[in-house]
Amino acid sequence: MNKNNLFEGTDDMLLDKLSQEFPVLTDEEKERIFAMSERKYNINKNNEKVNTNYKDFSADNEVKGVEQYKRPMWYKTLSIAAAAVLMVGGVAGSMMLMQHGGTRVPTTNIEETTAATTDATEPTESTTEDVSEYMAAALELTDKLAHYENVLYNHDIAVDENDSLTFTMHNYEGKEHEEHYVRVIDPEIQSGNDLKNAILALCTDEFKDLLYNDSGEYDEDNLVFNICDYLYSSGYFINDFSGYENGATINNYYKTGSFITYNDALYVCTNYMERDADYYSSEPEIISHGDDYFEATRMTVGPCINHFGCPDIKVGTKATFQFKKVDGKWKINNIKTGRSVEAWALAAVNHYFNNVCTDYSPDELDIRNDQNEDGLITKSFYDKLIDNYRILKNDSDNSCRIYCIIKDKEGKDHLEFTADIDFLIDDDFGFMGDEDYSEYFSFSNVSIKEIR
Amino acid sequence: MKDTELRQLMAQSVQKCHRAVFDNYCNYVYAIVINVLRSCGTREDIDDCVSDVFMKIYKRFDEGIDFSDNLKSFIAAVSRNTAIDAFRKITLRNNKNVSFDDEDMEELRSEEHIIENSEKKEQSRIIFGKIKELGEPDSTIIIQQYFYNRTAKEIADSISMTAAAVQKRSSRAKQKLKALLIEEGIGREGLV
Numbered sequence: 001m002n003k004n005n006l007f008e009g010t011d012d013m014l015l016d017k018l019s020q021e022f023p024v025l026t027d028e029e030k031e032r033i034f035a036m037s038e039r040k041y042n043i044n045k046n047n048e049k050v051n052t053n054y055k056d057f058s059a060d061n062e063v064k065g066v067e068q069y070k071r072p073m074w075y076k077t078l079s080i081a082a083a084a085v086l087m088v089g090g091v092a093g094s095m096m097l098m099q100h101g102g103t104r105v106p107t108t109n110i111e112e113t114t115a116a117t118t119d120a121t122e123p124t125e126s127t128t129e130d131v132s133e134y135m136a137a138a139l140e141l142t143d144k145l146a147h148y149e150n151v152l153y154n155h156d157i158a159v160d161e162n163d164s165l166t167f168t169m170h171n172y173e174g175k176e177h178e179e180h181y182v183r184v185i186d187p188e189i190q191s192g193n194d195l196k197n198a199i200l201a202l203c204t205d206e207f208k209d210l211l212y213n214d215s216g217e218y219d220e221d222n223l224v225f226n227i228c229d230y231l232y233s234s235g236y237f238i239n240d241f242s243g244y245e246n247g248a249t250i251n252n253y254y255k256t257g258s259f260i261t262y263n264d265a266l267y268v269c270t271n272y273m274e275r276d277a278d279y280y281s282s283e284p285e286i287i288s289h290g291d292d293y294f295e296a297t298r299m300t301v302g303p304c305i306n307h308f309g310c311p312d313i314k315v316g317t318k319a320t321f322q323f324k325k326v327d328g329k330w331k332i333n334n335i336k337t338g339r340s341v342e343a344w345a346l347a348a349v350n351h352y353f354n355n356v357c358t359d360y361s362p363d364e365l366d367i368r369n370d371q372n373e374d375g376l377i378t379k380s381f382y383d384k385l386i387d388n389y390r391i392l393k394n395d396s397d398n399s400c401r402i403y404c405i406i407k408d409k410e411g412k413d414h415l416e417f418t419a420d421i422d423f424l425i426d427d428d429f430g431f432m433g434d435e436d437y438s439e440y441f442s443f444s445n446v447s448i449k450e451i452r
Numbered sequence: 453m454k455d456t457e458l459r460q461l462m463a464q465s466v467q468k469c470h471r472a473v474f475d476n477y478c479n480y481v482y483a484i485v486i487n488v489l490r491s492c493g494t495r496e497d498i499d500d501c502v503s504d505v506f507m508k509i510y511k512r513f514d515e516g517i518d519f520s521d522n523l524k525s526f527i528a529a530v531s532r533n534t535a536i537d538a539f540r541k542i543t544l545r546n547n548k549n550v551s552f553d554d555e556d557m558e559e560l561r562s563e564e565h566i567i568e569n570s571e572k573k574e575q576s577r578i579i580f581g582k583i584k585e586l587g588e589p590d591s592t593i594i595i596q597q598y599f600y601n602r603t604a605k606e607i608a609d610s611i612s613m614t615a616a617a618v619q620k621r622s623s624r625a626k627q628k629l630k631a632l633l634i635e636e637g638i639g640r641e642g643l644v
Contacts, residue, residue: 006579006598009572010487012528014580019483021584022595024602026610033482033499034474037506041470044507045514143467150465158463186464276466 028132035135039283131286131294134323137330138284138296141202142321145332146279146302148199151189153302154274155258158186165260165267167241168249176249181260181267190266192259204324204331241267277302281316285396292325297338299396314390315341318397339397339423343382346389347431348421348441349404350381355436356443365414366407368434381433388413398423405451419446458523462513470510477524481505481531483599488535490601492542501538505531575638582632589613590625597622 010018025033150156163183168176189195200208240261244250258269279302288295301316318338323330353360353367362368370379388405399422408414422442431437461469485501493501508530519526583594589611596602596610604615604622611618 007487007490007576010576010580011573012484012532014573014577015483015487016480016524016528018580018595018599019479022592022599023479024596024600024610025479025482029499030474030478033478033503034471034506036499036503037474037510038467038470040503040507041510044511143465147465147467156465158460275463 027136028130031132031136031139035139035283042281042283045278131289134286134289134294134296135284137323138286138294138298138321141323141330141332142280142284142296142298144202145199148195148202149302150274150277150279151195152258153272154277155268155270155272156275156277157184157189157268159183159268160185163265165241165246165262167244167247170249170251180270181262182270184259184266184268191261192266194266195259202332204326204333206324207331207333207335210334281314282396284321287320293333294323296321296323297396299341299394300337313342315394315400317341338426341391341394341397341400342389343431344397344423344440345391345400345402345421346382346385346404347433347437348419348423348443349385349389349402349406349417350431350433351435351437351441352417352419352443352446353406354434355438357448359448360415364408366409366411369432382431392418401445413451416449416451417447420444454523458513458519466510466513469513470506473509473513474506477527478502478506480524481527484528484531485535485538486600488532488539489542490599492539495601497538497542501535504538505534508534578636578638579633582629582636585632586625586628590621590628593618593622594625594629 159182161182165181167179167181169179170176184190189198239259241250242261242263258272260267260269279300280298281301282299284296284298286294286296297318297320299316300319301313317340320336320338321332322334322336324333325331350367353365354362366384367381369377369381372378384407385404388407390403392401392403394400399420401420402418404417405413406415406417420443422444424440424442458469458473461472482498482502485505486498489498489501505527509527512526512530583591586594592611593607596607597604602610604618607613607622608615608618613621
């Protein structure tokens with residue numbers, strides 16, 4: 001029987017019937033293909049964004065060493081756009097970086113928690129074995145978490161825009177402003193408690209305890225995902241505006257909130273509303289697993305994780321999710337964060353020109369922290385680089401290739417720097433800048449071109 | 453799935469929308485793709501092509517196009533076109549003389565071929581009907597073996613039989629199908 005001829009001429013209608021009556025894909029195959037399609041979609045989406053800015057840039061045509069070349073035309077556009085982003089994000093970014101002292105990689109904690117939750121089950125290193133069950137659970141739970149966090153942070157929830165409320169509010173200085181609210185029509189979330197419970201339903205009891213302890217305070221070091229900021233901060237869900245007429249003035253700025261209830265219905269503020277914000281830049285990767293336990297990593301670009309203020313994050317920060325089976329259902333048992341690729345890459349650039357590069361003195365470049373007479377940093381190295389770089393590619397949070405414009409002391413674009421950077425160690429340290437970070441970074445395929 | 457459902461899902465979550473569309477149409481897309489690539493592609497080529505199809509579909513969702521009630525037709529068209537592109541690439545890679553070039557496409561559009569295609573469609577409907585007449589598990593064995601290119605072991609796993617039993621049943625079912633098709637006047641060389 002010739003299999004190629006037997007089904008020759010099969011039209012779409014028959015194919016539809018055949019696929020319904022004789023489906024062939026196993027669950028594992030479906031998950032694999034779905035993950036592949038999502039990965040391609042995300043890569044395509046990211047590439048489109050990068051290509052918009054980098055359409056004239058070809059990393060393959062670089063020449064190592066130093067050479068003269070003319071600044072590409074696209075750079076002007078990039079600088080203007082990036083400067084606009086910097087105005088809103090850069091200052092906050094540098095403040096966060098300096099205050100928090102860089103990203104945290106609490107690997108010790110992860111191991112300890114792993115030991116506590118796995119009991120007798122020995123975690124196995126993932127190879128090519130079947131991890132489809134873990135993959136499916138990781139996808140479902142991390143995507144749900146992202147969805148709810150986008151609801152909380154970006155007010156990304158189904159609404160009826162025709163059912164709206166407007167109140168005039170007074171801020172703490174007594175100035176008036178209008179707040180607009182639209183009715184939430186997501187059947188799953190009809191109250192603040194629905195949302196809170198939906199998120200907590202993803203978590204084990206241990207993780208809930210980490211999120212919020214009995215003293216009413218959360219452990220900031222243990223939680224970079226800022227769920228609890230929203231779940232437990234006072235005034236977030238509790239404001240009931242039913243006592244006010246639509247359009248009324250409310251002389252109490254404490255009552256301003258993202259969600260309100262009005263005549264038993266839930267309304268969300270239209271401020272900061274953003275649809276379909278990116279949350280992850282990669283698919284889950286299963287890194288260890290046992291019968292009732294597994295760990296997966298995923299690069300996150302979401303708003304509820306601390307990327308140290310880097311604007312326009314494309315790669316983001318590695319989150320390590322720990323999952324535990326409770327009563328036959330997988331739940332999130334902890335979330336830890338790894339390196340913020342963008343923040344580490346910028347620290348590496350600062351280190352390169354301070355300690356590695358011999359062709360240019362850091363005194364000629366605007367690469368170091370500015371300090372006042374008292375030795376306080378007035379403008380950090382981070383602020384100087386943050387609007388002029390792109391991560392061209394990355395391997396999780398282990399390495400990346402960066403493209404960066406370095407300015408001279410007059411603030412003019414001086415060098416184009418491209419390099420592969422390996423992040424060498426896991427450590428909890430702060431990037432103050434202008435120090436020797438040789439043990440943290442190694443560089444290869446370095447290209448420096450002068451811009452004139 | 454209707455456009456309105458799609459919009460509602462998109463409003464809730466892009467991932468949720470992707471998942472729902474994938475779950476609804478993955479078998480259909482897979483069938484269209486394998487129907488084009490069966491003669492030249494590996495399993496990986498087919499999976500790769502199916503994932504390309506969904507990536508393209510998701511991208512079109514982002515553009516906010518109104519599919520009205522034509523979502524299924526749209527998905528079928530994307531699947532077919534992507535599979536034909538993949539066919540060209542794979543045959544080029546394999547240095548096969550098989551081609552699906554513009555001349556072929558033009559030829560396929562000619563009146564003669566429209567008639568021929570319509571005859572083939574009718575024939576494939578009859579063949580499908582006869583395969584179903586074989587009854588289970590033989591229908592599934594033949595479809596999985598000859599349409600989906602599955603191995604005896606894979607088929608055995610899916611219907612809880614041994615590979616040897618699948619091979620034996622397949623051989624008998626093939627003879628039975630041959631007889632049924634000859635009865636219908638479909639017995640041209642190479643087919644059975």
